[in-house]
Amino acid sequence: MEGLVPLAEARAAFREELQVAADAEAAKAKADPAHVPAEPRPLRRVAGRIVQHRDLGKLVFVWLRDHTGDLQVSISKAGVSAADFELAKALDYGDIISTEGPVGRTNKGEVCVWAKSLALQCKSLAPPPGKWHGLEDAETRYRRRYVDMWATPRTMATFQARSRIVSLVRRFMESRGFQEVETPMMQPLAGGAAARPFVTRHNALDMELFMRVAPELYLKRLLVGGMPRVFEINRNFRNEGVDRSHNPEFTAMEAYEAFGDCWTMLELTESLVHEAAVEMAKGREDAGPGPALPFGELRVNYAKPFVRVTFGELFERGAGFSMFDEAKVRAEALKRHVADAAKLDHWLLVEALFEIVGEPLIDPLRPTFVTDWPSAISPLTRPRRDDPRLCERWDIFIAGMEVGPAYTELNDPDIQREKFTQQLAGIDDEESTFRTLDEDFLESLKVGIGIDRLVMLLTDSPSIRDVILFPLLKRS
C-alpha cells in the first residue's frame, strides 16, 4: 500500500453530501467548441473514476469516466489548496473523485474542468487493468464484469443499449395493446418447447420442479382466462450446450393474442425490430440508411419491409426438387449423410435437409421471414385452410441467426393429440420425455423474440456472453 492514500484519510474524504451537479457528458456539452464561456465561467461539479493520470510537476491532468463518457480535469498547484494538490499527485487509476471548477479548454482544445477543489470519494486498492488496452481477456471480462464495465467503454455502451432495447420492446408491446404479465419460472412440468430442462426440488412440498423452458403454457391459460393480448419479457432456462448464441439462461419476449393470425404478428415483429434498429442507429456514424447496422463483417439493413420467403421455395431452391417428393428427399438425405436417415419420417428428413440446403440461402444482410412451414414438423400449429400440408408459422432470421418464431396455435384438442403422438414416433426416447403435451386450447397466435440475440445484432456483439451481464461460466 506504499504510495497510496492511507485508508483512514480516504474515509475522511468520503462526504455524504456529495452532489453531482452535472455528469461528465453534460459538462462537455456545456463547452460547445464554438462557444466562448462568458465570465465568470460556469462552475461545474463532476465526479468519476480516474482513467488517466498525468503528473507534470506543478500541473496534474486526470480523466474522469462515468457512465456517460470521459472528461478531463486539470489541477494546478496555484489553483487549489496545498492539501488538494498533494492529493492530486497521489491519485491512482481507479480512484473515484469529485471536483469543482470552471469549465474551459486547454491549449490543445481539450474540454476541461479547471479544479478549484477536489475530494477523494472512493480509493482503489487493487491495481486496475491496462489503461489503453482495456480488458481483453474474455474470461476476466465475464467473471469480473464490474471491472470490465469501466475498463472497457464498449461494454458499458452495450449494456446501456440493451436497457434501451428492452425498454423499447416493452413500450412497443404496450402501445399495441398487449399487457405485461409474469408467469412461473418453476414449473411442475416443463412445457412449451422441445428442450431439456433444469431440474430442482421444493423441500417442504417434497416436489420435483423444472425451471421453465418457455412461458408458453401459462400465457395460453391467460388467454383462456380472458386476457386477449399478453406478453412476458423474462428468462428461460435450457439444459443444453453453450456457444456464441446460446446461454443456459436467456431472455425472451413472448406474446400471445387471442383470435389473431400469424400475419398480423409478422407485421408487429417487423415494426418492432425496425424501430429497435432505428433507436440504435441514433447518433451512430456507422449506421447507414434503412437503417443499416454493422454486425461483424456484415451490414444488416433493417429497412421495411423485411424479406418474406416460403419454406418450400427455399427448400426447392437449395435442393433442386420439391419437398413433397418423398423419393428424392430420402435419396438426398442419404447422400448427405443425415443422421438416422434410413429410419426417419419424410418430414423430419425435410427439416434436416432444410437446415443444410435452405437456411444458407437466406440473405444474411436482410431480416427474413421464412413462412409456410410444413404442418408435419409443427404439430401444435394450425394448418393452412387452403393447403393443410403447410401451416401458419414463420421464423425470422437475421444475419444467419434465428431470432424468433411465431405461429397460430392449433385449437382442436383431438387433432393436436394425434399429431403430437405421431411426431414423437420419429424422435428418440430421451428427447421425447421433454415434449410436453399442451392441454389448454384456444385459438391464438404466438410470437417469441430472443432478446439476447436481438441485442447482439443491434450492438454488433459477436457472442451472447457480450450482452449478458453475468454469463454462466464453469467454476474457476
Next chain:
RNA sequence: GAUUGCGUAGCUCAGUCGGUAGAGCAGCCGGCUUUUAACCGGCAGGUCCUGGGUUCGAGUCCCAGCGCAAUCACCA
C-alpha cells in the same frame, strides 16, 4: 459431450535449437505548469494454469487434469 487452439509480472504480450525469466504500460523514488498511449532518470515486481514424466538441465518436449476460446453436436 467431441475436436482444435490458448494459459508467462496487475494489464497487453515476447521468450529462438531444451541452457541464468524479458519488454511496454501500471506500481515505487526523483524531475517537469497545457499533457493527449505525456516525457526523462532510477528501483522493484514471477505458483511460467495444476500435477506427474523424460533429461545433467523443462516456460519450451511427453502424459493427465483444470479454465477459456473457436468449430461441431444438442438447442433458440
